[in-house]
Amino acid sequence: MKLAMVAGEASGDLLASLLIGGLRAHWPTLALAGVGGPKMVAQGFEAWWSSERLAVRGYVEVLRHYRGLKRLRDELGDRLLAERPAAFIGVDAPDFNLGLEARLKAAGIPAIHFVCPSIWAWRGGRAKKMVASCDHVLCLFPFEPALLRQHGVAATFVGHPLADAIPLDPPRAAARAALGLADDAAVVAVLPGSRASEIRTIAPTFLQTAVRLQRERPALRFVLPVAPGLGPLVDPLIAEHAPGLDLLRLEGRSHEALAACDLTLIASGTATLEAALFKRPMVIGYRMHPLSWQLMKRMAYQPWVGLPNILAREFLVPERIQDACTPAQLAVDVLVGLDDAARADRLRARFTAMHHELRRDTATAATRAIAEVLHA
Missing domain, CATH: 3.40.50.2000 (Glycogen Phosphorylase B;)
Known part of the structure; x- marks a missing residue:
């Protein structure tokens, strides 16, 4: 089975790499490809583009890179529609991933978003967009699934992978x-x-x-x-x-x-x-x-x-x-x-x-x- 993933920047690369271990335990022959960083690649992920391409924050900064980001998303979407993976997992990077997920979901490719966008902190209007974009959201924090369900978005609290990776008693x-x-x-x-x-x-x-x-x-x-x-x-x-x-x-x-x-x-x-x-x-x-x-x-x-x-x-x-x-x-x-x-x-x-x-x-x-x- 093949899954596609997009992880934005270093934090997304870390989160995705920790998820990949669980995916491989369930599907040992799983193939993974898309946009990722060095930690994902170390887990056998095929990075068509580097996650560093998405490492842009703030309205002004995004505007400077808008054309390049849009071109990357369009090219990636075309490739995924041609290859038709079993599902797409967008790891964080909501400004990039939600639009891509909507396109894939409309074409019949299940779209899963890992990390609920911070609709509880700002830009709550994203919740409506997620209805059209996501088949399911994997939430890091316990209060998020109920909030998403109010907007008709299916979601599951899965905890935070860093809490598993970091020891309770730091060395x-x-x-x-x-x-x-x-x-x-x-x-x-x-x-x-x-x-x-x-x-x-x-x-x-x-x-x-x-x-x-x-x-x-x-x-x-x-x-x-x-x-x-x-x-x-x-x-x-x-x-x-x-x-x-x-x-x-x-x-x-x-x-x-x-x-x-x-x-x-x-x-x-x-x-x-x-x-x-x-x-x-x-x-x-x-x-x-x-x-x-x-x-x-x-x-x-x-x-x-x-x-x-x-x-x-x-x-x-x-x-x-x-x-x-x-x-x-x-x-x-x-x-x-x-x-x-x-x-x-x-x-x-x-x-x-x-x-x-x-x-x-x-x-x-x-x-x-x-x-x-x-x-x-």
Whole structure:
């Protein structure tokens, strides 16, 4: 049997790679192809195009790449209609995938969407579009299926695959040993995003924050994991904004960095959930094109942007967005987080409860739901 998949950017590549294991356990001779990244390819996925092609965020940024993205979606749709896989699984990337899914579903190819778009946070009108696009939605969070069913969209809560992949008790000592960090060192992990556009916008602020922090506390160590292929973008920014910083720059290895750190300065996105699953205090920062920010801010339904805060329905961790995302403010937040041991203990307890709620053997649960859609 052949399934087609499209995963956008690094987080989609990770989610899809974790799902592929469950699919292969159910269908050992399964063939998988479409748009994917290195983690999917390592699982035997045939990437016709790289998921990096879809790594664009924000209205203004998408407009710049619109023609190329539309051409890619049209070409992919033509190829899938010719090859007719048993089903299509769109992994996140709703702006790209929902339109493609609608075309395939109309042609009789079952369309499954993995990761409910954040209709509970903004752009709730997408729910109507999903009726025409999706035969089934695999939801990462427990409150999403009921919300989708209100709009007539079939959905199943399958848990979050990262909750299965990340141990309940993070291996701090082993991670520090692997990275050559002393057990008693104060370590801050710096994660400025996995998209090139995010790194250009956010990394300078994060690096300037690290310089301020080390000036105030010279013993601080910094670890910066870089998504594969983005080193040539990050290294000049380090040289420009943080020359001489005591910084360990890693190729990938973000999970080791999160396991090893005492706190992370992190861009909003899936990585914030990873940090929560590693039970790490965090300071969330984010910047985007000013016009994109104004448009998104007007459509927001809730005050939080970070996934840990959204799931908790409160500000468990600080969020510094757009104009509030400055080196001075971020440095203050990081120092408060490093010095407040009681708060770190409370966060650990909340994040542990969150981890248990999301741990559902996602690969198996999602595969079971897909098999029911396909009657296979």
